[in-house]
Amino acid sequence: MKILDWYILKRYLGTFILMLLLFIPIGITVNLAEKIGKILENEVPFVEVAAYYLDFTIYFANLLFPLFLFLSVIWFTSKLANNTEIIAFLSSGVSYWRFLRPYLIGATIVCIGALVLSMYLAPKASKGFNEFKYEYLKKGKEVQETNDVYRQINESEYIYASNFQPLTKAARNFTLEHFEGNKLKFKISASRLQYDDSLGTYKLTNYDKRIVGEEGDVILHESTLDTVLPFEFDQLTPVNYIAETLNYNELNDFIAQEKKRGSANMNRYMVVAYKRWSLPVSAFILTIIAVAVSSVKRRGGMGVNLALGISLAFIFIFFDKVFGTIAEQSTFSPLLAVWFPNITFGVLAIYLLINAKR
Structure with missing residues (x-):
């Protein structure tokens, strides 16, 4: 049986790799045709374009590998069925479950590779992919805003703003509250906050500071004030794709930090974290479905199996x-x-596996 195991396993992995090699250049060509105008307009250096498409390849492969895997298994298993090779395997006394073993070994190899890709390689590629896109292709035209932000920035201080604008480094209706234990010690408020990258300071417009005292409060007011505050602006308003750019360990630390700050984007980050595990596991499920669908010889041949497989994949x-x-x-x-x-x-x-076995 080792000969048959190796035969199926080599077909499994070989067809999957071939599918990637066929479709990834198509994806690059379509993307380049769409972006070539912007690339030429912004005079992007060739080295950066090459790095972008290397990142694009990794990003594209990680995103669509379940589809490629599913189609490749249906393709070569349908050929085995049409050539009556599967009937020969089973007629020799091999059980259907034993016939599945090389498929499951192949799925395990793909799953391990997909985990490494998803946990470490794809995040790095996603960072380069997105940085290139926002630097050269969008040029800051899409201003992202975060509304009604309330966060704990350390053990004793909390901030709120009705609106944060990451690209302009500004915020409206800003407040900072400082506590010692459960007691409020002072509160800073401003109608507008503007961060200065070069100095690392904040400019507060209509600045008010209320210092809470035992015998009465003290209120300080300035029309404008340049000062240092205990947080980095980028830490408060991470762009939407930041979770995709962090490896597994960094992502866990980032999620723990954002939970503490009360981020409004927690569901987005959790979806990214859970997908790091769910997509590789899908290799097993899609492999079993593909085998069950395509191992039966049908009147319409491979075309029927591919049509059914593509429908299920989408x-x-x-x-x-x-x-x-x-x-x-x-x-x-x-x-x-x-x-x-x-x-x-x-x-x-x-369900399909039970019916295929019958």
């Missing part, structure tokens, strides 16, 4: 995107949203 991706978006923009559980496609298709995999 339903999986649709579920993954829709439930992830719902969790990011509502109070829906990120854990359930991320794992729902795997749970649903896991049940489908068991």
Whole structure:
């Protein structure tokens, strides 16, 4: 059986790699055709363009590897079925579960590779990909804002602002409260806050400071005040894609920090963290579905299997995107949203596998 195991395993991994090598250049070509005008307009150096498309390749492979894996398994398994090779395997006394073993070994190899990619390589690629996009392709035209921010910045101080603007380094209706134990000691408020990158200071407009005393409060007022505050502006308003750019250890630390600060984007970060595990695990589920669908010889041949496989693959991706978006923009559980496609298709995999075995 080792010969048959190696035969299927080599086809499994070889077809998957071939699928990546075929589709990634297509993705690069389509992206380049769309972005070439901006690249030439901004006179982007060739070295940076090459680095961008290296990052794009890793980002693209990590994002769509479940689809490539699914199609590659359907492709070569359908060929085995059409050539009656599967019938020969099973007729020799090999059980269907034993026939699945090399597929599961291949899925394990892909899963381990996908984990390394998802945990460490893809975040670094995502950082370069997004930095290039915002520096050369968008040029700061898309101003991202964060509304109603309330955060704990350390053990004794809290801030609030009705609006933060990361690109202009400004905020409106800003307050900072300092506590010692459960007692408020002073409160700073300003109608506008502006951060100066060159000096590392903040300019406060309509500045008020209320110092709480035992015998009465003291109020200080300035029309404008340049001062130092105990936080970095970027730490308060991380851009939406920052979680994607952190490796597994950095992401865990970042999430713990954002929880302490009371970030309004926690669901977004949790979705990214859970997907680091859910996508690699999907390799097993999609492999089993692909084998169950394509191991049966059908009247329509490989075309029917591919059509059915592509439909299932896009339903999986649709579920993954829709439930992830719902969790990011509502109070829906990120854990359930991320794992729902795997749970649903896991049940489908068991059903199809039982029927295929029969």
